[in-house]
Amino acid sequence: MKEKIAQIAQEVSALVAANKEEAEALRVKYLSKKGEITALFNEFRNVPAEQKKELGLLLNDLRNKAQDKINSLKESFASSDATNANEDYTRTADPVLLGSRHPLSLVKSEIIDIFSRIGFSVAEGPEVEDDWHVFGALNFSPEHPARDMQDTFFVEKNPDILLRTHTSSVQSRIMTSQKPPIRVLCPGRVYRNEAISARAHCFFHQVEGLYVDKNVSFADLKQALLYFAKEMFGENTKIRLRPSYFPFTEPSAEMDISCDICGGTGCAFCKHTGWVEILGCGMVDPNVLEACGIDSKEYTGFAFGMGVERIANLKYKVKDLRLFSENDIRFLDEFQSAY
Ligand code: DAH
Numbered sequence: 001m002k003e004k005i006a007q008i009a010q011e012v013s014a015l016v017a018a019n020k021e022e023a024e025a026l027r028v029k030y031l032s033k034k035g036e037i038t039a040l041f042n043e044f045r046n047v048p049a050e051q052k053k054e055l056g057l058l059l060n061d062l063r064n065k066a067q068d069k070i071n072s073l074k075e076s077f078a079s080s081d082a083t084n085a086n087e088d089y090t091r092t093a094d095p096v097l098l099g100s101r102h103p104l105s106l107v108k109s110e111i112i113d114i115f116s117r118i119g120f121s122v123a124e125g126p127e128v129e130d131d132w133h134v135f136g137a138l139n140f141s142p143e144h145p146a147r148d149m150q151d152t153f154f155v156e157k158n159p160d161i162l163l164r165t166h167t168s169s170v171q172s173r174i175m176t177s178q179k180p181p182i183r184v185l186c187p188g189r190v191y192r193n194e195a196i197s198a199r200a201h202c203f204f205h206q207v208e209g210l211y212v213d214k215n216v217s218f219a220d221l222k223q224a225l226l227y228f229a230k231e232m233f234g235e236n237t238k239i240r241l242r243p244s245y246f247p248f249t250e251p252s253a254e255m256d257i258s259c260d261i262c263g264g265t266g267c268a269f270c271k272h273t274g275w276v277e278i279l280g281c282g283m284v285d286p287n288v289l290e291a292c293g294i295d296s297k298e299y300t301g302f303a304f305g306m307g308v309e310r311i312a313n314l315k316y317k318v319k320d321l322r323l324f325s326e327n328d329i330r331f332l333d334e335f336q337s338a339y
Contacts, residue, residue, distance in 0.1 A: 001043060005058045008036055012066045015073065023073040030066045037063050103335045104205055104324055107312040108187050111207050114231040115185050118224060120209065123184040125170035127191070131160035137172035137291045138248040153191050153202075163191035167208040168248060168305055171284075174210065175292035180299050181213040187308070198320040205308035210284070212294065212301030218251070218283055221302035225281065229257050232311065238264070240275055249282025249303055260314070269317075276314060279306035 012030065017023040030037045040059055047055055101109075112122055125133070135147055145151060146165060153163040170186035186208040194200045211220070222241065229237045238258040246252045256277050259270035266272040281304035286296035309321055316335075318324070323331050 001040065001047065001055060002058065004040065005055070005062050008040070009062050009065065012062070012069055015069055017073045017077075020074060020077040023070055023077065026073070027070045031063070031070065037066055098336070100332055100334075100336045102324075102332065103312050103316060103318070104308050106335060107315060108205065108207065108308050110232065111228075111306070111308070111311065112185055112187065114228055115209060115224075117231075118227065120183050120185045120211075123170055123174050123186050124188055125164075125167070125173045125186065127164055127189055128155055129162060129164040129169050131162065133172045134162060134164050134166070134169040137176070137288065138168055139285050139287045139291070140247045144247065149193070151193055153193055164188075165192050166190050166305060167206040168303070170208055171210050171248070171288070171303060172292055175212065175289070175294055180294060180301075181211075182301070183211050183213075185209050196322065198322065201309075201321050201325065203325075204321070206305055207308060209304045210301060211303075212284060212289070212299055214299060216283075216300045216302055218302070221281060221283070221304070224302075225255055225279070225304060229255075229278075233257055233260055233314070241281075244280060244282075246280055246282060248285050248288050249280075250285045252280065252282035255279050255281060255304075257314075261317075278310060278314065279304050281305070 008030070015026055017026060027035075029035060032038065037059075040062075044052075044055060044059055112120075116122075131147070135144065140146060147160075152165050155161040155163065167186045167188045167190060170184075170188070174182055174184055174186070188206065189203055190206050191203045194202055196202060209224075211224070222239075225241075226239050229239045236258075237260065240256045240258075241253040242256065244252045244254040254277055256275035258264040259267060259274055259276050261267050261269045262274065264274040266274050270276050281302065284301035284303050289296040289299060289301065309324055312318060312324070313321075
């Protein structure tokens, strides 16, 4: 029996296995119920008493060594399972796809940011409005064409509830609910009954500005807009104010900026004029102040309104308005920005 123990001990110390299954087969061969070492333990019962001590020690030692050996073989396969040898853990991680802000959001935030530096805060109003806030308070005559179904989307008639056609409606809301000094920017979506094309859409975005206080002058308006143009389009940008007409401002003007593509010398983008129009503005008409409960003898104000798409077109040279609302991921991906 001693020789048998020595022989198996030698075998055990030289055991190798190529995989988990082979290691398990070795356990069966030596340590299972019918295994070779278990068989020796069975034989051990018949060993004469005087040899029991020595053989018992040898047998126990053999079983422990076999168990240790086979367990360590199994463990080596278990750990190589978890750490797949083909994986390269030093390789660069897969790129995470980051979203980007919508170009109109970027431009809107930039406009708000610029005016907030000269004291304007943000006010918002509803997109579904009544006639009074959109037209009546803003000095539109009852026959004004904007009040026609051809230009405006109506939700209900009599009393007229409609989708606002401009964010100037927020002016009337602010002036009826706050006392001057008022210095607000009103960003938001507006709706007009237009056929959709590259140059027109049935909804778009505007930012309205309103400043009402004692002694507000046209010079203040001009300086505020010049500051905005330079911040938005660069230090060398020039502005030009052309007389215009809006029911809610008097006098009214439209503002052009020098074309930043040709630098003012004339190109296809500015239709060879050197100027591109970016907004409407003017001094708040005294009728509007009065309609909203503000004393027009004590207070004056200026207002301006610009299209966010228009500014975005100038900044990013987007030729087709529809791109802004189609949500084509290839278009949106181009606007990775910190804003
Ligand atoms: N509400 C005008 C529009 O939608 C834009 C505008 C012009 C706003 C002049 C103003 C303004 O506040 O003073 O075309």
